Amino acid sequence: MNFIPLQYESLKAVLLYMDANIRFKISQRLPTIRITEKVVPLRQIKMENDFGGTKSDLDQYGFRISPGHSVLTPGDVSFRDMIGHEFPFDTIIFERMIREELKSYEKALLLRTNSETDGITTTGNLEGNLADMYLRNGLVMRLDSLKYKIDHLYTKLLPFECRRFNLKPPYVCYIQLTIQTEKEKQIERFPYKIKLYEAMKRLNTLLFGGRRSLILAERFCLPIQSTILRLPVGFKVGTKQLRDLSLIEIDRYNNLPSILDSSFHPLDLISIYVMNANDVQHPMVSSAKTLIISGFNFDVDVGTTIRNCSNQQVMFDSRLMTVTAEQ
16 A cells, blocks of 8 residues: 655644644554644643652652752742742651551551440540541541551651661652543553653653644643642643642742633633732733632731622632632
8 A cells, every 4th residue: 555645734734733742653653643742732731730640750769859949040930939948747746646547547447347345435535636636537537548647647757767767668660651632541651760850850841842733722721739840831721711820839820821721811711719808910821711719828917809800700619619699
């Protein structure tokens, strides 16, 4: 069978409407079309910038660390104070907290599974401290969830034991990449030889670097966990929906224009967590046709904030919050 190669313009037309994952695969396997693939706008239904699995790198004993906490490379966009310190997971105080939690959940498991404890009531003596709260939770959660919780706490204690006896963790670490479409999920694992932030930077540069055209996304979802986007230089997204602009600490509206194409403004929809009463009056937020509010910071006057909204439609995520008629 004879195959007729696609001409340049025909190839561009085909690539434009091809699934993004397929485009990436073809581009990597056929270097001859790589330049053309970079020129054609990339269409995505949804773009997310979060990641699963362990959210941090691990040191020699298995403690969570964040070596990229204060590292910004060209193209990166930060949504937090770069001067702040990372949370220490290797302190004696943290170990004591884990052991206290473990003790309470193991007590709950004993109460629920030991026949000799049948009839024991807990009313009246489970108030006040954190240990009691853990015990209450353990008594009401599903039994399989309780057992999983206990196993997870033992895993969190493992780095302390490894450091105490100068042992290597009894597992091998990999960096996992999950590629998911509507029909299938593909998982790839790679040796853990570089830090997570470096791997994210390399991946995003491979997929989105060197593009001379916009990346078109029906909706662009900002990270819930990641406070620094590891992006290639020149990364630009064209979208009419900006979602999950939630617990980002500072400069979230000032830094976004560097990666969003202004020709798509005003937005059709934006969803935010209100950290400050003035958030709803920012031009990017107030000009959007629909505003979805997922919650309010504890010191925000809800009623005043709602009255200051100038959007055509304001909606509330009822799964996360309740707004009364008086407000």
